[in-house]
Amino acid sequence: MNKFVNLTLAALFIFPFSTKADTDLTIGGRLQSDYLWVNEDVLNHRDGYETRRARLYLSGDIAEDFDFKFQYDFVGDGEWKDAYFGYSGIQNTYIQAGQIFEMVGLEGYTSSKNLTFIERSLPVAFVPDRALGVSATHWTENWMFATGYYGQNLRDTSSDANGFSARLAWSNRSKNKVLHLGASFAQRSPDMDSYRARTRPETHVTDTRLIDTGNLTDVDNYRTNGVELAWVEGPWSIQSEYIQQSINRNSNPNLTIDSWYFLGSYFLTGESRNYSHKYGIFSTLTPHAESGAWEIGLRYSEMDLSDNLILGGKMKNWTFGLNYYLNKNSKLALNYIDSKANNNVIRDNPKFLQIRYQYVFKL
Numbered sequence: 001m002n003k004f005v006n007l008t009l010a011a012l013f014i015f016p017f018s019t020k021a022d023t024d025l026t027i028g029g030r031l032q033s034d035y036l037w038v039n040e041d042v043l044n045h046r047d048g049y050e051t052r053r054a055r056l057y058l059s060g061d062i063a064e065d066f067d068f069k070f071q072y073d074f075v076g077d078g079e080w081k082d083a084y085f086g087y088s089g090i091q092n093t094y095i096q097a098g099q100i101f102e103m104v105g106l107e108g109y110t111s112s113k114n115l116t117f118i119e120r121s122l123p124v125a126f127v128p129d130r131a132l133g134v135s136a137t138h139w140t141e142n143w144m145f146a147t148g149y150y151g152q153n154l155r156d157t158s159s160d161a162n163g164f165s166a167r168l169a170w171s172n173r174s175k176n177k178v179l180h181l182g183a184s185f186a187q188r189s190p191d192m193d194s195y196r197a198r199t200r201p202e203t204h205v206t207d208t209r210l211i212d213t214g215n216l217t218d219v220d221n222y223r224t225n226g227v228e229l230a231w232v233e234g235p236w237s238i239q240s241e242y243i244q245q246s247i248n249r250n251s252n253p254n255l256t257i258d259s260w261y262f263l264g265s266y267f268l269t270g271e272s273r274n275y276s277h278k279y280g281i282f283s284t285l286t287p288h289a290e291s292g293a294w295e296i297g298l299r300y301s302e303m304d305l306s307d308n309l310i311l312g313g314k315m316k317n318w319t320f321g322l323n324y325y326l327n328k329n330s331k332l333a334l335n336y337i338d339s340k341a342n343n344n345v346i347r348d349n350p351k352f353l354q355i356r357y358q359y360v361f362k363l
Contacts, residue, residue: 210341294325319337321334321336
């Protein structure tokens with residue numbers, strides 16, 4: 001019931017703006033439904049059905065150069081995702097205030113609707129989530145730059161963690177060709193001087209984290225540095241990122257942990273990945289034919305959470321993906337994941353087969 005109360009309050013808050021003659025309202029959302037089969041090795045993994053995302057949003061223009069977006073996810077106990085106001089009155093610049101995404105990394109900032117694989121790769125465990133803050137994005141023909149200052153997420157208003165981030169990307173584009181290079185930086189001062197890094201094996205259905213630093217105390221701040229590369233030529237594409245975290249502690253030794261991935265994909269039906277140079281990310285694909293589009297992909301990723309006396313473990317994943325885009329709104333995805341992890345106590349090599357149906361709509 002609280003979910004519907006929250007959404008109703010948002011609608012009542014927005015309604016006065018919607019009475020303006022120049023207001024343009026959009027209602028949209030997404031549903032992502034998954035099913036996972038697991039071939040277990042040592043540890044137990046949850047399998048079966050999961051509704052990964054069930055989101056509804058309302059967006060529109062308040063007045064000239066001002067807009068808003070409120071998005072709610074009904075999965076689990078429910079939570080607000082996007083909840084911000086934006087200003088576009090400065091040429092080639094967009095300013096946001098509210099709960100927004102920190103623009104760290106290529107895959108981390110790319111929408112879940114437009115990923116090559118069902119879940120993002122291992123390095124995204126280091127990428128900050130949405131948070132309350134203010135950000136500015138500026139772009140030219142070949143460059144984009146984004147920066148912002150952020151606090152807590154709406155789902156945890158008791159936390160007073162804060163920090164800033166920045167991302168710079170360059171792209172060279174022509175018809176069905178893209179070369180993208182980028183780098184990002186983020187720094188956070190955590191609440192209660194504690195921090196933890198851990199990850200699932202690139203499927204969200206299982207609750208088992210194969211590698212985990214545990215709760216690190218005495219943390220003054222942690223810094224996230226990343227570099228990114230993407231190349232598209234016709235139906236072919238490659239993409240890679242390396243992300244490193246430096247955990248700075250007051251009395252105990254500092255730590256450095258890192259992760260990276262490399263992926264390639266190919267459209268059997270001749271399509272090409274769409275790219276948005278304003279934000280330096282990949283966007284929605286529209287199949288060429290009414291029969292839809294087929295894509296295959298292969299990804300390798302690694303993560304190392306061990307340094308000094310912290311033995312968080314290491315993980316290596318291979319993921320094969322097959323995507324069928326029925327149309328612009330509907331997509332079927334199949335992933336096979338071979339995960340190898342060593343947490344310094346247990347070596348585990350589970351294998352996962354996951355299928356997803358995705359439906360996206362906008363009215």
